[in-house]
Amino acid sequence: MSAAPGKAQRGHELHQLGVAALAQRLAAREVSSVEVTQHFLARIEAQQNLGAFLALDAEVSLAQAHAADARLAAGERAPLLGVPLAHKDVFVTRDFPTTAGSKMLANYRSPFDATVVSNLAAAGTVTLGKLNCDEFAMGSANENSAYSPVRNPWDISRVPGGSSGGSAAAVAAGLVPAATGTDTGGSIRQPASLCGITGIKPTYGRCSRYGMVAFASSLDQAGPMAASALDCALLLSSMAGPDPDRDSTSLDLPVVDYATNLIAACARSDWASGLKGLRIGLPKQFFGAGCAADVLAAVRAALAEFERLGAELVEVDLPLTELSIPVYYVIAPAEASSNLSRFDGVRYGHRAASYSNLNDMYRNSRSEGFGDEVTRRIMIGTYVLSHGYYDAYYLKAQKIRRLIAEDFQKAFTQCDIIAGPVSPTVAWKLGEKSGDPVASYLADIYTLSSSLAGLPGMSLPAGFGAHRMPVGLQLIGNYFQEAQLLGAAHRFQLATDWHLRTPEAAA
Ligand code: GLN
Numbered sequence: 001m002s003a004a005p006g007k008a009q010r011g012h013e014l015h016q017l018g019v020a021a022l023a024q025r026l027a028a029r030e031v032s033s034v035e036v037t038q039h040f041l042a043r044i045e046a047q048q049n050l051g052a053f054l055a056l057d058a059e060v061s062l063a064q065a066h067a068a069d070a071r072l073a074a075g076e077r078a079p080l081l082g083v084p085l086a087h088k089d090v091f092v093t094r095d096f097p098t099t100a101g102s103k104m105l106a107n108y109r110s111p112f113d114a115t116v117v118s119n120l121a122a123a124g125t126v127t128l129g130k131l132n133c134d135e136f137a138m139g140s141a142n143e144n145s146a147y148s149p150v151r152n153p154w155d156i157s158r159v160p161g162g163s164s165g166g167s168a169a170a171v172a173a174g175l176v177p178a179a180t181g182t183d184t185g186g187s188i189r190q191p192a193s194l195c196g197i198t199g200i201k202p203t204y205g206r207c208s209r210y211g212m213v214a215f216a217s218s219l220d221q222a223g224p225m226a227a228s229a230l231d232c233a234l235l236l237s238s239m240a241g242p243d244p245d246r247d248s249t250s251l252d253l254p255v256v257d258y259a260t261n262l263i264a265a266c267a268r269s270d271w272a273s274g275l276k277g278l279r280i281g282l283p284k285q286f287f288g289a290g291c292a293a294d295v296l297a298a299v300r301a302a303l304a305e306f307e308r309l310g311a312e313l314v315e316v317d318l319p320l321t322e323l324s325i326p327v328y329y330v331i332a333p334a335e336a337s338s339n340l341s342r343f344d345g346v347r348y349g350h351r352a353a354s355y356s357n358l359n360d361m362y363r364n365s366r367s368e369g370f371g372d373e374v375t376r377r378i379m380i381g382t383y384v385l386s387h388g389y390y391d392a393y394y395l396k397a398q399k400i401r402r403l404i405a406e407d408f409q410k411a412f413t414q415c416d417i418i419a420g421p422v423s424p425t426v427a428w429k430l431g432e433k434s435g436d437p438v439a440s441y442l443a444d445i446y447t448l449s450s451s452l453a454g455l456p457g458m459s460l461p462a463g464f465g466a467h468r469m470p471v472g473l474q475l476i477g478n479y480f481q482e483a484q485l486l487g488a489a490h491r492f493q494l495a496t497d498w499h500l501r502t503p504e505a506a507a
Helices: 018-027 033-046 058-073 115-122 165-172 189-195 229-239 258-267 293-308 321-342 358-369 372-385 390-411 437-442 445-453 482-495
Strands: 053-055 084-088 126-131 178-183 198-201 221-226 279-283 312-316 417-421 457-464 470-477
Touching: 018 033, 018 058, 018 229, 033 058, 033 084, 033 126, 053 165, 058 126, 084 115, 084 165, 115 178, 115 229, 126 165, 165 178, 165 189, 165 221, 178 189, 178 198, 178 229, 189 198, 189 457, 189 470, 198 229, 198 482, 221 229, 229 258, 229 457, 229 482, 258 482, 279 293, 293 312, 293 417, 293 457, 293 470, 293 482, 321 372, 321 390, 321 437, 321 445, 372 390, 390 445, 417 445, 417 482, 445 457, 445 470, 457 482, 470 482
Parallel strands: 084 126, 084 178, 279 312, 279 417
Antiparallel strands: 053 126, 178 221, 198 221, 198 457, 417 470, 457 470
């Protein structure tokens, strides 16, 4: 492994504290939410070269910070009260425009907030703005945004990953202490991995999808992105929860206080051996020739640390892993083609200025509004759903999806958590794969299968690989086991400092 970069450890400046420490300082009234918000807004302003933000409104953010300060002054204490963060631009927000990274929604303002946004607002967080992403969350490099690419703060000639690339870059560069993301086939885990931060995609249904601009409804899930597992736990407790009136697929399960659980578990005197008895399954398909040697070396070293902490490593089999790519790239476009049909210039979205009749108006509006990747997926999706092809492609994909989910259940009889790489390589150069959609799709190999199964998964910093770029370790849990994933990750982070490394941009 190359010498460890990012020796700049997190210091004591406001942007280096992370959510948990920042919240403590706010609660102790050592600093006000307005001061913290101003600090981050100034950093965002100074680092616009990253392209991480699509919308800012200092007046709105500061008004929210004043309101949080008033609650703190009145003696109220809540885990996130006064903490600023930013939302991926697929969550609709009343106070900021929402574009989903698309020209189709340029200047769109939602009349309501997404449930995740309103849950976090009720917890007292301050919104710093909206974060850049791939158009309608379709992509793995954030180069499909209609507005601008996002740059990786570890090396601005490289991509941050996608589709939550703005979220990952902003957290890594210390422009926000935390951000929301969405993950349909890896869009929280992969950019977290490529930018050296922590992110978790909970079990499908844990967070309400209400107000998330839909990509593939049976896969879309919201989750937090932050420096550490503890910070993610704090956020997830506020984001998650049933939303029966607005999202019938949201799970009817009580909200777990993930952070308090973590702190309690790790306060026990035996925390150092606290992973004793935890069986970590390593799917042989995740450690094959398809993964770059530098990534494998970092992942294996992280797994050795888990072993030192008491975990047991066992080999498991996920034989259909390779099929997750064709299956996902049939199902996700199929659902996308249906979800995106509403953007026709009449019901929603951009309307072309010139047209000669109704069909022409639809065609011009959609051609002008959608970018190439979105158009490609609408065409694939429409094709696989069409009469005569439905059984051959869509139905077949659904059947294999079921088998993939069953393979995970078999693996979970032998282990508690599954681990492996997140991405087969470190972050690549801007433009390197942009002309080759299949090369991009192949890079999703380690994240798609658990998404298809609806399982929770996370990425945590595990070291560095080629070009001194960050490498993430993926942990996949069984349904509803977010607390277990966060617990294992937190113990790892108590024993290691990969999550404390920051790029020069965050100094
Ligand atoms: N990279 C995958 C895709 O392009 C996943 C995207 C996502 O999770 N939103 O579809």
